[in-house]
Amino acid sequence: MWRAGSVGAGPAHPVPRYRRPVTQPAEPTAFTPAYFDAATAAPLHPVAAQALQAAYADGWCDPARLYTRARRAAQLLEGSRAAVAEVLAVRLDEVFFAPNGTVAADTAVAGLAAGRARTGAAVVHSAVEHSAVLHAAAAHGAPVPVPVDGYGRLDLGRWRAAVAAPGVALAALISASHEVGTLQPVAEAAAAARDAGVPLYVDAAASLGRVPVPGGWSVLTASARKWGGPPGVGLLVVRRGTRWQPPYPRDERERGTAPGALHLPGVVAAAAALRAAAAEAAAEDARLRALVDRVRAAVAATVPDTVVVGDPVDRLPHVVTFSCLYVDGEALLLALDRRGFAVSSGSACTASTLRPSHVLEAMGVLSHGNVRLSLHRETTEAEVDRFLAEVPGVVAALRAEAGAVGL
């Protein structure tokens, strides 16, 4: 940071107008930094990196134009669509790309709300949806939240009653909690929605490329950066026969489902990454599930007064969340960062709103001192072991600093 000098200014010691930034002496780095935030954005899959580079050379033209290079771009776009359609076992004309996961979620809700406006405005959703879906529900309809249990799993009885009520435009359910990892009963929720004649929108961002997503939905969205694709690519799938109205002008770009030109190299890389992730999913599931089991057991055993949250079994393979009593979440996140661990937190102090995670609140679990680890294909056993060796000391030091010892 450039700073104007002012302290100690005097004629004998003229102060320069600005000072060169002083580089901090490098801390001894006996460790390799470990990235544990794949549920926000996974590292780019190697095939995505290759595809991105190739597509920047070959696929930067507008696929809607008619000349040879544009037709080559269009081929890349349609090839990407076909790859996604195959992974999801849907038709080509049901797959659309979006500028990112948030726009895809908003488009999904807006399109269903518009298509079903004559039926009603209610948007039934679980209390643990991603904030993008909560915002979309409030913007395009009248939200009707359905509670979850202490593991963060949907209350199916309340869901059935909510979707069967009159005036429901759509129901929205996250496939699995991105914050605590608990899988949602998508198949049962879809059956209830179908019985009520209500279309179901599934936000599959946390699951796609990692675990199978049950069918029965009308609209599905996801985000490429969660499965190892590049940031800035969303996925929107609308099953045929769904009363869904595209919110954007119905021009040549994704038939009104996207607000303008797509980032085609990103789309190509996203599709390549999804295909690769799906092919590796079973092996990665077993490997990461074992690492998460180890984290769950070790944290519970070695960090006193800590709750490991979410379903221990029926969960995503790569996500683990825990809350440490008497610890400030932001301080914990930053202390771990100094030890080379990138994690996220649902604690209030880490959010711009200063509100705790609505997911942790809906579950009724401790929200301060919260840490989420989300692992990925590059995560090693050694990284996880180093985390487990260091986390008890980090937490103990923060508690000592806060005078919260022996409580």
Added chain:
Amino acid sequence: MTAPPPPAAPDGGDGVPVLDCLGQRCPLPVIALARAVAALPAGARVRILADDPAAANDIAAWCRMRGHTLTAAAPPSFTVRRD
């Protein structure tokens, strides 16, 4: 003109000691509550005033983790009984 009613006693008039943590961010109110409850005999209560957005959730979660009872919750006021 009648005199304005006297301000309500901070303890609600029921003799329960009050811990004022208004303006404190979590986990500070929960730490203060843990200290106060540790000093109480079993069955006694303490009332904590905490307006942090996480307080309602985290005070209830703390009570469950520690086996105490949240006897009243009317944010920003929470009454906890040591069990």
